[in-house]
Amino acid sequence: MSHLNASNDTTTCYGDGTCADSPFLQRDVQCNICGMRRLCLPVGLTNSELVRAGTLLDTHAKLRKGEMLYRAGTPFTALYAVRFGSLKTTVLAEDGREQVAGYHMLGELIGLDGICTKTHGCNAVALEDTEICVMPFDMLERLARELPTLQHNLHQIMSNEIMRDHSVMLLLGSMRAEERLATFLVNLSDRYWQRGYSSTEFVLRMTREEIGSYLGLKLETVSRLFSRFQEDQLIHVQGRAIKITNIDALRTLSGHQQLTASRGKYNNSHFSPHE
Amino acid sequence: MSHLNASNDTTTCYGDGTCADSPFLQRDVQCNICGMRRLCLPVGLTNSELVRAGTLLDTHAKLRKGEMLYRAGTPFTALYAVRFGSLKTTVLAEDGREQVAGYHMLGELIGLDGICTKTHGCNAVALEDTEICVMPFDMLERLARELPTLQHNLHQIMSNEIMRDHSVMLLLGSMRAEERLATFLVNLSDRYWQRGYSSTEFVLRMTREEIGSYLGLKLETVSRLFSRFQEDQLIHVQGRAIKITNIDALRTLSGHQQLTASRGKYNNSHFSPHE
């Protein structure tokens, strides 16, 4: 039942059972000084609003690679924004099958699927050392009632998640294996670009198996496709290090279909977070 | 560019181009007298709050079978609640491929994916003669700031849509054809049951092709599976009329995996809407 409990000031973070002895409390985390604020929930807030928004950041959490932020079935209390690092979320079938439902990086909000039942609907696991802002949801709702911009941003982010999911459904339901992988790579490229990183060279945070799970393929198929893409000069692969050498060909393969919607302020803002 | 324009009191409904000459305006549609209020956005509102909520129902729309409520790419102005009938939503790839992303019935809210970009992300088409409540989104946000229950309901509904999408992703990504169809049938059965209809006998509103599109299968496969399920005494099929004869076997086939989350007030409320 490990999850991140953010109900009071002496909040303690439990990883997946191993770090129960590393409590922490940091109140210096505030939106108005966060480099991610142009990509995160408080987009467009005035400075004084930013300060108020900061009050809902009760704490932030540090997760080491492999640690779990929350687990399906545990109580939902807060939304989480990724400050550094990345996580995967996985959905579980009742027969135990597990599937990667999302790969979340810096500036993205996770935990939205827990609002409905007050219980998390998936597992969230750090894919590398990761830092998270914790936003208690009741506070967020209260604040959203007072700050229309914040309210609207929350709605936009939830709506964006729905659009993203629809794109994944399209991918899983009607694309062939090579189209899926091409779409995945183009999407990663775009998202790194949006965050000020190279759009052509990056390191995958997921294993072949996790990528396969996300794309509805087996790891062998993913591996074979990476090899074929390399043969065809679309990419260069060295384990998890990817260098894209022909992004146009990848885009063509992917049917120009974006895994994430390409419009809207949470998607196409192309900026450097390092100011 | 046909879509439902709900920006003022003299709102006119355009179907898919054919009904431009049938404007309408109905102000008698109010939440406090609606039979769907226990399943729809205003769940849990007090009577006086219900009356206020009714003010955001600018109008409602009637669609004949096949008519389009909104089209991907057209401006988003409102959310829509299904009062009678049903609709499908379809997402489009840039290469023209189209896939059914949702089947929506009475009491459900659609259009949520448009909030993000202020533009509809999918097509919504009536599968039968259908009636819709129009809720201008700016009004809804304003009212949500004043009525915490309404605000929370909206968040729950959006969250529920995210959970539903995750279930579909799981279905598309890791279930075999027969599991998909079984899951689909069990889900329909549950949803009809929740709405006070028979859980064992109903008429499909979608063609084999549309069902296949939703489930990531070809119509021939859907047709063959219906035949096999009938051979195996799980169902009786007569065109689009379905009679479920062994729901337990179907549930087992589906891995007890629900297409829609089975918890939360928007899903498991089992009641009769006909009071």
Added chain:
DNA sequence: AAATAGCACTGATGCAGGTCAATTTTATAA
């Protein structure tokens, strides 16, 4: 530096579901 485990690659083979095609049934229109 060596040992060990997790991850990745690649070949051989099989099969679930797609594709193509022909027929029947069911809707819709005249």
Added chain:
DNA sequence: TTATAAAATTGACCTGCATCAGTGCTATTT
């Protein structure tokens, strides 16, 4: 009612990806 189109069924065949299996990497750990 008949005519016509749309939807559904069923069979024969094919293929893209899964499965199974063996080997080679590349990280940790000691």
